[in-house]
Amino acid sequence: MVNNVIEAKSLVKNYGDFTAVNNISFNVKKGEVFAFLGPNGAGKTTTVEMMECLKSLTAGSIKILGNDIKNDEIEIKRRIGVLPQDFGAFQLLTVYQNIDYFAQMYPKHVEVDDLIKMLGLKDKRDILFGYLSGGLKQRVGIAISLVNDPEIVFLDEPTTGLDPKARRDVWAAIKDLKARGKTIILTTHYMEEAQNLADRVCILHNGRIIAEGTPEDLIGRYGGxxxxxxxxxxxxxxxxxxxxxxxxxxxxxxxxxxxxxxxxxxxxxxxxxxxxxxxxxxxxxxxxxATLEDVFLNLTGDKLIEGGK
Ligand SMILES: Nc1ncnc2c1ncn2[C@@H]1O[C@H](COP(=O)(O)OP(=O)(O)OP(=O)(O)O)[C@@H](O)[C@H]1O
Ligand SMILES: [Mg+2]
Missing domain, CATH: 3.30.70 (Alpha-Beta Plaits)
Incomplete structure (x- = not known):
């Protein structure tokens, strides 16, 4: 039997009269990297924030690790980790102090130095967060998302604005998380990122899912x-x-x-x-x-916005 850790059915999110997420359904399997790929404003952050218990649902249902989002928020929050879009930490605290600050919020947490080692931040342990490069800051963010040893990790645009080397370092960190058995939900508007990391990709456009499958599958079906x-x-x-x-x-x-x-x-x-x-x-x-860019172009007539390139 397929082991779904997330089951989302007929999700809708309205902001006033505007529908940001328009009746989408998807399942995420244990241990996979599941990517939401779409341009600015597609509804990626809104979708993940509903799963993270940060935004209410206008309609639909979400089950995370068998728990209903409407009734079991505390249990869900205990078992998930989140790297928000545009993450920032305390500029005047060190890498160690920042991670430790969040770790102390949980009665049971991972050793901070173990996280520092896992994310390749040993050299930067006692450096102020404000002095780090963009890629290192994102790695601190990923470390913070792991303080409670979550089963599911949400990474909202983890590499936006990074240079190619820093992006590859963050990709390596994400691959390492997958190898450790975490389920990862990723949002991105970089098609190479989805193609490189994701087991399955869900393409979002104007709040709707326009295609879903493995990268090879999508390219085979819609890439030309x-x-x-x-x-x-x-x-x-x-x-x-x-x-x-x-x-x-x-x-x-x-x-x-x-x-x-x-x-x-x-x-x-x-x-x-x-x-x-x-x-x-x-x-x-x-x-x-053909690439996922061709898939998007063929399905929508639009280009995915390739920021930072
Ligand atoms: N609090 C809000 N109130 C009103 N509209 C909102 C709100 N949050 C998001 N929106 C709108 O909902 C749509 C989806 O936004 P969302 O942030 O989910 O997109 P996204 O795919 O994450 O985009 P990006 O790639 O720019 O991060 C956008 O049109 C956005 O302007
Ligand atoms: Mg977003």
């Missing part, structure tokens, strides 16, 4: 074709390619060839052999695989 892209072809190369390859499209100097799975290697090597001769040149030849 794999393409061979031959950029900036000379006139000779373009003519030769057109004469030799059957399914192609022309975009200015570029030739795009659909790869359907069968004979892909033959098509690629044929194209490469044409390019290699005399006047037949191009600037670049590569295979483009």
């Amino acid at each position: 074709d794999k393409m061979l892209i031959i950029r900036k072809c000379s006139e000779t190369a373009k003519n030769e390619l057109i004469n030799t390859i059957q399914e192609y499209a022309i975009d200015g100097d570029n030739v795009l060839v659909k790869l359907s799975g069968e004979n892909d290697m033959k098509i690629i090597s044929k194209a490469a052999s044409i390019i290699d001769t005399g006047k037949s040149t191009c600037e670049e030849l590569y295979v483009k695989k």
